[in-house]
């Protein structure tokens with residue numbers, strides 16, 4: 001079941017790319033495997049998945065040793081500073097950096113370990129009170145400050161769009177994040193390191209791709225309801 005659904009989503013990713021004249025290789029499909037057992041992750045792996053997304057540090061730490069080494073682990077959930085020490089060095093990308101303090105903590109732990117951690121800044125584009133993330137207006141200033149930290153490299157922006165019935169309702173959200181991303185790149189605050197726009201989930205990943213996503217995070221569509 002997982003393999004078939006992974007294939008299906010992969011095809012829909014490709015079709016969405018082609019509709020707007022993008023190359024399918026530009027978009028990375030992240031299989032969001034939170035709460036799912038390693039057997040299901042293995043099925044997705046066998047279907048070709050190499051990028052997996054989790055929202056809890058502990059879940060990455062327990063799943064990682066049981067699965068092939070070439071898996072790229074993406075931390076996509078809210079990260080508490082007291083968990084940073086455990087996760088630094090275990091992920092290819094932390095999508096959910098939502099404060100300067102968190103960025104500084106990741107920087108310090110990375111320097112201690114002699115590595116540079118790749119991060120995205122999470123933006124609360126839709127200004128939902130329940131959501132973490134920088135406000136859009138705060139991003140430029142945050143980027144300038146985080147740019148000074150040698151232990152982290154800002155690779156782009158991420159958002160969690162609102163839960164909606166009609167994916168079209170999120171199109172303006174994705175457009176706004178893309179515009180902010182292009183603006184930040186044009187100001188060159190990032191020293192040219194930004195090339196990732198992480199947006200779109202099961203309900204709206206096709207619209208996100210049409211609006212420029214380079215990473216989509218799909219859970220339910222691949223692994224079924226949680």
Ligand SMILES: *Cc1c(COP(=O)(O)O)cnc(C)c1O
Pocket residue numbers: 032034055076077160201202203217218219220221
């Ligand atoms: C759970 C989760 C997803 C995947 O959501 P689905 O609707 O199941 O595709 C994507 N991004 C984040 C940050 C998540 O926590």
